[in-house]
Amino acid sequence: MVENRRWQALIGHAVLILGVVVVFFPIYVAFVASSHDLRTIAQAPMPMLPGAHLWDNYVRAITSGSESAGNAPVGTMLWNSFVMAMVIAVAKIAISLLSAFAIVYFRFPFRMGFFWMIFITLMLPVEVRIVPTYEVAANALAPIQHLLDAVGITDAVAWLFSIEIALKWNMLDTFAGLTIPLIASATATFLFRQVFMTVPDELAEAARMDGAGPLRFFKDILLPLSRTNIAALFVILFIYGWNQYLWPLLITDNLLTVQIGLNRMLAVGDGQVDWPIAMATTILAMIPPVLVVVFMQRWFVKGLIESEK
Amino acid sequence: MQKRVTFNSRTLPYLLVAPQILITLLFFIWPAIQAVGQSFQREDPFGLRTAFVWFDNYIRLFGDPFYYHSIQITLVFSLLVTLLSMGVALFLATMADRVIRGATGYKTLLIAPYAIAPVIAGVLWLFMFQPTIGIVAYMLDQLGYDWNYHVHGNEAMMLVILAAAWKQISYNFLFFLAGLQAIPKSLIEAAAIDGASPTRRFWTIIFPLLSPTTFFLLVVNIVYAFFDTFGIIDAVTSGGPGSPGATNILVYKVYSDGFVGLDLGGSSAQSVVLMIIVIALTVVQFRYIERRVHY
Amino acid sequence: MATVDIRGVRKTYAGLAFETIKGIDCAIADGEFLVMLGPSGCGKSTLLRMVAGLERITSGDIAIDGRVVNELEPKDRNIAMVFQNYALYPHMNVYGNMSYGLRIQKLPKAEIDRRVREAAAILELSDFLFRKPRALSGGQRQRVAMGRAIVREPSVFLFDEPLSNLDAKLRTQMRVEIKRLQQRLGTTSLYVTHDQVEAMTLADRLMVMKDGIAEQIGTPLEVYRNPASVFVAGFIGSPAMNFLPGRVTADGGAVELTGGVRLATQLTGGLAGGEDVTVGVRPEHLAPAANGAAAPSGNEVQVAVDLIEALGADTVVHSRLDGTEDRLLARLPGSVTVTPGMTLTLTVEPGALQLFDKATGRSLSARS
Numbered sequence: 001m002v003e004n005r006r007w008q009a010l011i012g013h014a015v016l017i018l019g020v021v022v023v024f025f026p027i028y029v030a031f032v033a034s035s036h037d038l039r040t041i042a043q044a045p046m047p048m049l050p051g052a053h054l055w056d057n058y059v060r061a062i063t064s065g066s067e068s069a070g071n072a073p074v075g076t077m078l079w080n081s082f083v084m085a086m087v088i089a090v091a092k093i094a095i096s097l098l099s100a101f102a103i104v105y106f107r108f109p110f111r112m113g114f115f116w117m118i119f120i121t122l123m124l125p126v127e128v129r130i131v132p133t134y135e136v137a138a139n140a141l142a143p144i145q146h147l148l149d150a151v152g153i154t155d156a157v158a159w160l161f162s163i164e165i166a167l168k169w170n171m172l173d174t175f176a177g178l179t180i181p182l183i184a185s186a187t188a189t190f191l192f193r194q195v196f197m198t199v200p201d202e203l204a205e206a207a208r209m210d211g212a213g214p215l216r217f218f219k220d221i222l223l224p225l226s227r228t229n230i231a232a233l234f235v236i237l238f239i240y241g242w243n244q245y246l247w248p249l250l251i252t253d254n255l256l257t258v259q260i261g262l263n264r265m266l267a268v269g270d271g272q273v274d275w276p277i278a279m280a281t282t283i284l285a286m287i288p289p290v291l292v293v294v295f296m297q298r299w300f301v302k303g304l305i306e307s308e309k
Numbered sequence: 310m311q312k313r314v315t316f317n318s319r320t321l322p323y324l325l326v327a328p329q330i331l332i333t334l335l336f337f338i339w340p341a342i343q344a345v346g347q348s349f350q351r352e353d354p355f356g357l358r359t360a361f362v363w364f365d366n367y368i369r370l371f372g373d374p375f376y377y378h379s380i381q382i383t384l385v386f387s388l389l390v391t392l393l394s395m396g397v398a399l400f401l402a403t404m405a406d407r408v409i410r411g412a413t414g415y416k417t418l419l420i421a422p423y424a425i426a427p428v429i430a431g432v433l434w435l436f437m438f439q440p441t442i443g444i445v446a447y448m449l450d451q452l453g454y455d456w457n458y459h460v461h462g463n464e465a466m467m468l469v470i471l472a473a474a475w476k477q478i479s480y481n482f483l484f485f486l487a488g489l490q491a492i493p494k495s496l497i498e499a500a501a502i503d504g505a506s507p508t509r510r511f512w513t514i515i516f517p518l519l520s521p522t523t524f525f526l527l528v529v530n531i532v533y534a535f536f537d538t539f540g541i542i543d544a545v546t547s548g549g550p551g552s553p554g555a556t557n558i559l560v561y562k563v564y565s566d567g568f569v570g571l572d573l574g575g576s577s578a579q580s581v582v583l584m585i586i587v588i589a590l591t592v593v594q595f596r597y598i599e600r601r602v603h604y
Numbered sequence: 605m606a607t608v609d610i611r612g613v614r615k616t617y618a619g620l621a622f623e624t625i626k627g628i629d630c631a632i633a634d635g636e637f638l639v640m641l642g643p644s645g646c647g648k649s650t651l652l653r654m655v656a657g658l659e660r661i662t663s664g665d666i667a668i669d670g671r672v673v674n675e676l677e678p679k680d681r682n683i684a685m686v687f688q689n690y691a692l693y694p695h696m697n698v699y700g701n702m703s704y705g706l707r708i709q710k711l712p713k714a715e716i717d718r719r720v721r722e723a724a725a726i727l728e729l730s731d732f733l734f735r736k737p738r739a740l741s742g743g744q745r746q747r748v749a750m751g752r753a754i755v756r757e758p759s760v761f762l763f764d765e766p767l768s769n770l771d772a773k774l775r776t777q778m779r780v781e782i783k784r785l786q787q788r789l790g791t792t793s794l795y796v797t798h799d800q801v802e803a804m805t806l807a808d809r810l811m812v813m814k815d816g817i818a819e820q821i822g823t824p825l826e827v828y829r830n831p832a833s834v835f836v837a838g839f840i841g842s843p844a845m846n847f848l849p850g851r852v853t854a855d856g857g858a859v860e861l862t863g864g865v866r867l868a869t870q871l872t873g874g875l876a877g878g879e880d881v882t883v884g885v886r887p888e889h890l891a892p893a894a895n896g897a898a899a900p901s902g903n904e905v906q907v908a909v910d911l912i913e914a915l916g917a918d919t920v921v922h923s924r925l926d927g928t929e930d931r932l933l934a935r936l937p938g939s940v941t942v943t944p945g946m947t948l949t950l951t952v953e954p955g956a957l958q959l960f961d962k963a964t965g966r967s968l969s970a971r972s
Contacts, residue, residue, distance in 0.1 A: 200689065
């Protein structure tokens with residue numbers, strides 16, 4: 001066994017290097033393609049080494065995008081994606097912290113009801129409720145309208161005051177529509193619930209003796225104690241937000257995220273895809289989340305493992 | 310579940326849960342109820358009138374050969390994505406567990422694809438396999454193979470499987486490596502002293518001890534293949550080619566029937582079926598996690 | 605400074621069928637150090653937490669300085685508490701921990717600083733003010749927890765088994781420090797512990813608790829000398845008191861043990877001849893009979909020695925009452941030579957005998 005170790009390690013390294021090469025090959029190909037002009041790429045076989053148009057292509061992508069996507073600049077798309085990812089990550093953490101705090105540190109009627117209601121969201125990904133969720137985004141007040149109609153208030157008001165109640169809040173193609181429907185989070189709520197459960201009871205009692213009310217305790221004690229968990233979760237949720245696809249596809253039209261913008265660049269029918277620009281966009285779209293994962297690896301791994309508990 | 314110490318307030322807890330609950334009600338519960346309701350209704354072609362049709366949509370759905378086709382390819386797709394991705398990840402993780410030096414470096418490199426969006430993964434693979442200009446398609450052509458996933462359903466299926474499995478390797482690798490590193494080295498050394506060969510050691514000691522991780526990843530990968538691969542399908546094949554679409558997996562079919570084809574009743578019935586699948590998978594996952602606590 | 609009055613306090617937890625505290629009355633004087641002692645689950649911590657305002661009172665009243673505080677939040681009761689596991693805020697340094705309550709009260713910065721530094725000086729923590737709790741030793745953490753209580757200048761200190769997380773040596777040392785501190789500050793203190801040595805050394809008065817009832821309240825010496833029940837007698841004193849079955853003689857002036865030995869007692873009033881009782885004798889009240897000479901009282905027992913523990917100053921003798929299975933433990937001076945297997949004659953003063961009702965376990969001295 002001992003004498004085999006060197007060989008085993010050698011084989012291990014060889015396999016791993018091969019694995020890394022295979023895993024990175026598609027990314028490398030995209031990178032190479034993003035550094036040539038269209039003519040070079042459109043002629044098979046494409047070169048396997050980077051070309052001279054790297055700077056050109058990226059500048060062009062960021063400032064004016066691709067013709068097939070209406071020349072929407074990728075710079076704007078990246079900004080939209082960034083805002084969406086930040087809002088989703090921060091808001092998910094914020095509302096999950098608050099609801100976990102309520103569920104762990106208060107006793108109130110319907111507490112378990114709320115808990116289960118949050119739990120159920122685990123079982124309802126966007127994918128299984130596409131059309132009705134889109135309808136809510138088209139008019140977020142529709143459910144209330146339905147309620148008013150159902151109990152007869154609409155009719156009563158129309159009869160009494162000759163006013164027709166027609167509630168409308170269209171969230172389509174807005175940042176609100178892009179983010180708000182995605183910020184409920186059972187996973188984050190459960191994670192923080194778990195974290196709070198491990199905070200010793202005596203700490204809360206000591207804070208009470210010190211005269212801290214619930215909000216003060218939350219701000220001064222719980223938040224600082226959860227900050228590593230918050231950081232870990234932030235990494236995961238930022239990537240989650242950045243990588244959203246189906247929901248933006250449904251509700252955005254002009255407010256393009258980089259994922260949707262890229263898809264538009266490819267949807268040319270019988271025309272020619274501007275591959276160098278599309279590939280530059282692909283690389284640009286993966287840089288932020290990959291950087292986050294690589295440079296915040298410690299938090300990322302922690303977050304990934306914790307959010308599965 | 311609860312603390313010994315609790316704060317007293319009549320209104321504060323409700324204010325604290327309000328944002329989460331409002332969003333959940335508005336964008337999760339209400340649409341889900343709507344989906345269930347709509348699955349029992351049918352709209353006329355102009356969307357002017359709806360009629361309550363009981364289980365008609367479901368009967369139509371399960372009488373539809375296209376739907377069976379979609380179920381079938383979804384199963385094939387999920388199974389192959391899961392096996393391929395977990396197999397490669399386990400193999401790489403075993404190697405990374407073996408090399409002591411540099412393991413962290415490989416880990417950093419191998420987890421990077423986790424951060425890549427499904428749709429981006431789809432685009433990367435689609436570019437390599439583009440029939441006219443793709444580098445891999447060109448090589449296949451040189452070998453005398455006429456590759457065109459726009460035409461051949463099997464090739465399209467293979468391509469989305471590759472892209473989907475590729476993206477998931479990172480995740481599986483990370484969990485397998487953590488699982489392997491948690492196995493006490495003394496156990497493996499004891500087996501080595503007993504004269505077990507490396508292969509035998511793997512299958513009789515390591516693999517059984519890894520089974521909780523494996524089972525957990527199995528569920529996660531199936532969920533991923535079922536629901537999170539929408540972007541890959543949309544970018545690479547849009548459910549095609551052909552009719553019934555060779556890569557029209559269940560999630561994509563809900564979208565194309567409901568959102569593109571505007572068949573509300575049928576799409577809602579499909580949504581409800583998917584909901585039942587998610588519920589079943591979630592239950593399996595949670596029962597398993599309960600077991601892991603005792604483990 | 606303040607008094608604390610506990611009047612008919614009861615506690616029933618929601619969902620539990622029995623009462624955790626079954627009606628306790630106790631008036632604690634200004635500046636008094638009251639120790640609540642009992643085995644785990646006796647309700648002593650619950651009682652303390654009710655005084656603190658961390659648990660609701662089911663019925664009865666708790667008054668601090670004459671003001672009923674049943675409905676007051678902990679912060680409004682002018683009290684401070686030291687917790688078993690210290691409950692220091694792990695992300696704040698010593699200064700932050702000690703000043704947190706004062707900052708919430710919005711005291712002026714200078715005043716906060718003065719109080720924290722003063723307390724730190726008393727507790728010898730001045731050099732550690734800017735360290736996090738995890739960089740402190742167990743004893744230092746304990747002192748920070750006390751410092752946090754001191755800076756609030758409360759009218760009552762509450763201690764919930766504050767020393768139980770320390771090792772034996774540190775515990776003895778901190779015990780002395782707490783006593784010294786309390787004498788210096790003169791603050792009314794309620795202290796919960798299950799350690800009888802801690803209780804005896806710290807207390808002005810003891811409350812011995814069992815199953816939600818105060819079995820006895822009194823000074824340590826009262827409790828030691830005149831335990832109110834078999835439970836108290838057995839709980840206080842180490843090694844524990846011996847209990848022997850006995851019967852009151854016809855004239856009521858003595859008890860007869862198993863095997864027929866008669867021991868004279870001083871508790872004659874109220875005793876009915878023929879009554880079954882439990883006879884309690886503390887190991888340290890047994891003495892070896894002087895060679896050949898009979899004890900003045902005639903109270904002698906023959907015991908068969910089966911094990912000895914030589915502790916140096918003392919020798920603890922494990923034995924059986926001759927001719928019976930009743931066990932007897934005696935603590936004799938270390939100078940006495942005893943070996944296992946020998947028969948020994950021990951004497952006991954009539955005044956040292958405790959008699960308890962066999963059925964209820966209550967002391968019979970209370971009856972007379």
